[in-house]
Amino acid sequence: MKKNTYIPTAAGLYLNYLVHGMGVLLMTLNMSHLEQQWQTNAAGVSVVISSLGFGRLVVLFISGMLSDKFGRKPFIYLGMLCYLGFFFGILSSQSITTAFAFGFLAGMANSFLDSGTYPALMESFPNSASTANILIKAFVSGGQFLLPFIISAIVLADLWFGWSFIVAAAIMLLNAIYLLKRPFPDHRALAKPVISTSEQTGTSPQPQQNNSNLLDIACFTLYGYISMATFYLVSQWLAQYGQFVAGMSYASAIKLLSIYTVGSLTCVFVTAALVKKAVSSVNLLMLYTFISLLALITVCLHPTPPVVIGFAFVIGFSAAGGVMQLGLTIMAMSFPHAKGKATGIFYSAGSLATFTIPLITAKLSQTSIASIMWFDVGIAAAGFALALFIGYRQLAARSAALQINRVQV
Numbered sequence: 001m002k003k004n005t006y007i008p009t010a011a012g013l014y015l016n017y018l019v020h021g022m023g024v025l026l027m028t029l030n031m032s033h034l035e036q037q038w039q040t041n042a043a044g045v046s047v048v049i050s051s052l053g054f055g056r057l058v059v060l061f062i063s064g065m066l067s068d069k070f071g072r073k074p075f076i077y078l079g080m081l082c083y084l085g086f087f088f089g090i091l092s093s094q095s096i097t098t099a100f101a102f103g104f105l106a107g108m109a110n111s112f113l114d115s116g117t118y119p120a121l122m123e124s125f126p127n128s129a130s131t132a133n134i135l136i137k138a139f140v141s142g143g144q145f146l147l148p149f150i151i152s153a154i155v156l157a158d159l160w161f162g163w164s165f166i167v168a169a170a171i172m173l174l175n176a177i178y179l180l181k182r183p184f185p186d187h188r189a190l191a192k193p194v195i196s197t198s199e200q201t202g203t204s205p206q207p208q209q210n211n212s213n214l215l216d217i218a219c220f221t222l223y224g225y226i227s228m229a230t231f232y233l234v235s236q237w238l239a240q241y242g243q244f245v246a247g248m249s250y251a252s253a254i255k256l257l258s259i260y261t262v263g264s265l266t267c268v269f270v271t272a273a274l275v276k277k278a279v280s281s282v283n284l285l286m287l288y289t290f291i292s293l294l295a296l297i298t299v300c301l302h303p304t305p306p307v308v309i310g311f312a313f314v315i316g317f318s319a320a321g322g323v324m325q326l327g328l329t330i331m332a333m334s335f336p337h338a339k340g341k342a343t344g345i346f347y348s349a350g351s352l353a354t355f356t357i358p359l360i361t362a363k364l365s366q367t368s369i370a371s372i373m374w375f376d377v378g379i380a381a382a383g384f385a386l387a388l389f390i391g392y393r394q395l396a397a398r399s400a401a402l403q404i405n406r407v408q409v
Contacts, residue, residue, distance in 0.1 A: 006124035009182040013117050014139045015175045021143020022168045029151055033161040038096045048099045055107020057351040063115040064344020072120035073184045079112030080176050087169035091162045114347055119339035123185040130281040130329045131272045134322035138268040219390050220331040221349045226383040228350035229357050231319035233376045245370050246308040260316035267321020282391045285326045289387040291318035293380040300373050
C-alpha cells in the first residue's frame with residue numbers, strides 16, 4: 001500500500017492546534033499578571049478575552065471563500081503569523097485597548113487556520129475526512145492540558161509569566177519552518193468525494209447536484225449554531241449547576257469541567273475508531289445528538305451529585321467530543337468545490353452562538369440556573385430534529401445518485 005505523502009504535513013497542521021489550545025487559555029491563566037500590566041481588573045481582561053471571538057467571527061466567512069480561490073497553505077501561514085503577532089503583542093501591550101487589538105488578531109488567526117486546515121485535511125485524507133478533522137479536537141485539548149503544567153513550572157522556577165507566551169510562540173515559529181517544504185494537496189483538483197467502507201459520510205457520489213441547494217446549506221448552518229450552543233452553554237454553567245442546583249461543594253463542582261474534558265477526549269478516539277470500522281459519520285451525528293438530548297433531560301429531572309458527575313462525562317463525550325467536526329465534514333464533502341466556504345459558513349454560525357448564548361443565559365440566570373439547563377434541553381431537541389433531517393437528506397441524495405448510476409450503466 002502506498003504511503004500517504006501528506007502525513008508529515010498533517011503532523012504540522014495538528015501541532016498548530018496544540019498551540020491554539022494554549023492560546024485560548026493563556027490570558028485566562030495569566031489574568032492576575034495581565035491585570036497589573038494593563039492597570040485594569042478581571043473584567044477588563046475578560047473584555048480582551050472576548051476580542052478573540054469577535055475577531056474570529058468577523059473574518060471567518062471571507063477567509064473560507066478566499067481559501068477556495070487561493071489555496072490552503074497561504075491562509076495557514078497567515079494564521080500562524082497572526083498568532084505570533086498575538087503572543088508578542090499581548091506581552092508588549094500596556095493598555096486593554098492595545099491588548100484588545102491583539103486579541104482580535106488572535107481571533108483572526110484562528111479563522112485563518114480553520115479556513116486552511118480543515119479543507120487541507122479533507123483533501124489530504126479523502127477516505128477518512130471525519131477522522132482527520134476530529135483529531136484536531138484532540139490536539140486542542142492536548143494544548144489546554146499541557147499549558148497549566150507549563151505555567152506551574154514557570155511559577156516554581158520564579159520566572160517571568162511571559163515565558164508561557166514565548167514557549168507557545170517558539171513552537172509555532174518552529175512549526176512554520178517545518179511546514180515550509182511540506183506538500184499540500186491541490187485545492188483545485190476537485191473530484192467526486194470518495195465514499196469508502198472506512199469513511200461513509202452519507203454524501204452523494206455526484207455532489208455537484210447539491211451545490212446550489214439552499215436548504216442543505218441552511219440546515220448545516222443552523223446545525224453549526226446549535227451544536228456549538230449545546231456544549232458551550234454546558235461548559236459555561238456546569239460548575240454553577242453542580243454547586244447551586246445539585247448541592248455540590250465548590251471544590252467538587254469545579255472538578256466537573258475536568259470530567260467534561262475527559263469525556264470529550266474519549267469521544268475523539270472512540271469516533272476515530274468507529275469511522276474506521278465503516279460506521280457512517282451521519283449516523284454518529286444523529287446518535288451523539290440524541291445522547292446529548294437524553295443526558296440533558298436526565299440531569300434536569302434528577303439534579304443530584306452522582307447524576308451531574310455522570311452527566312459531565314456524557315455531555316462532554318456527545319456534545320463536545322467532535323460532533324461539530326462531524327457536521328462540518330459532512331457539509332464540506334457535500335460541497336467539495338467550496339470546502340473553505342463551507343468551513344467559513346459552518347464555524348461562523350458556531351461563533352455567533354458564543355456571542356448570543358451568554359446574552360440569553362444571563363437573562364435566564366436571573367430566574368434560576370436550573371432554567372438555563374432546561375433551555376439547553378430545548379436547544380438539544382432542536383439539534384436532534386435537525387440531525388435527523390440532515391441524515392434523511394444525505395440518504396436521499398445518496399440513493400438518488402446510485403439510481404442515476406444504475407440507469408447510466
